[in-house]
């Protein structure tokens with residue numbers, strides 16, 4: 001039986017240094033008023049959902065495809081839950097994106113020209129970061145309803161992180 005122990009950043013198929021998503025996004029978040037930061041992240045979740053669907057389109061088999069589509073659905077679900085906390089979510093998101101248009105550029109450039117394994121590892125780190133961020137928002141939430149929404153989002157992020165790490169582990173074993 002093959003070992004399933006997986007160490008994401010010590011893996012032989014992930015030898016290059018990966019971009020630090022937290023550091024890249026920090027200036028963008030810092031320029032956004034705290035109460036609007038969840039909406040900025042919600043927009044990033046929508047972009048991530050599209051990325052997952054792109055990966056699903058290119059998936060080698062149906063099992064992999066359905067896992068990636070499930071990740072996409074979770075990203076959309078997170079965005080929907082966060083947006084539901086804001087009556088004017090769509091207008092505010094548009095306003096936010098007028099100010100930091102870099103979000104779409106960052107979203108594109110961080111993943112561009114990288115092997116799929118690296119893209120998965122970056123995204124998995126992004127999901128872990130997202131989970132930690134939603135937990136921080138939950139701790140500061142003004143209502144039980146908002147707190148619960150943030151905590152649910154954290155769990156959804158972690159499910160996607162595990163899904164990606166599992167796919168990555170399988171790929172790295174094949175390559176390794």
Ligand SMILES: [Fe+2]
Nearest residue numbers: 075127130157
């Ligand atoms: Fe996410």
